[in-house]
Amino acid sequence: MCAQITVKPDANAIAASAKAAAKGRGLPPVAKWNPPDMGKIDMRIAKDGTWYHEGTPINRPELVRLFSTILRKDGDRFMLVTPVEKVEIQVEDAPFVAVDFDQSEADSEQVLTFHTNVGDQAIAGPDHPIRVLRDPDSGEPSPYVLIRAELEARIDRKSFYRLVDLGTHQEYDGTDWFGILSAGKFFPMIPSDQLP
Secondary structure, three states, X not given: XXXXXXXXXXXXXXXXXXXXXXXXXXXXXXXXXXXXXXXXXXXXXOOOOOEEEOOEEOOOHHHHHHHHXXXXXXXXXXXXXXXXXEEEEEEOOOOEEEEEEEEEEEOOEEEEEEEEOOOOEEEOEOOEOEEEEEXXXXXXXXXXXXXXXXXXXXXXXXXXXXXXXXXEEEEXXXXXXXXXXXXXXXXXXXXXXXXO
16 A cells, blocks of 8 residues: 655746746636646735735746736635646735726727736626625725636726726616726616715
8 A cells, every 4th residue: 555645835846837838828728727636835915916925925026927827716716727736825805906907999988908917908898897895894895807717806996096087877787876887888886876
């Protein structure tokens, strides 16, 4: 009978495997990979979007970008996935932060393109919805935009204030709401009668 060998996940090995898998253009096909689950690794994405490994910030933007390309969500768990292994990391809020957006027009409709702290872009619309959660105690809004495959970006405060300036009132599910239009889709933020 053979004894089972426990292998501790290593961030450097994951990065090397991710680099090898990321040949060519575009994001690696992490949804197609089904490697063994190697457990948790001491890596965390803070609410402000800073990535930490073993308590130390990862200060190399290219390494953070590399890790972000192999991130996926499996149920409630955030995983770094390569063809040979997957490890769970901790995410305090959303894995990305939307740090800016561009406003443009296409076919007479407003289009909002969000930019994240890790270099992703997403056009808010049917495939990339915006949602706003409200703190039950303070009423403070927490806005998010879907970037890819169940991975959201929290919209930073300055961008949220800019969104509010672009807001409009519209009926949604039989109620008047204040919200945002992008790519032909209305995203409700707060019922109109609850505006201060």
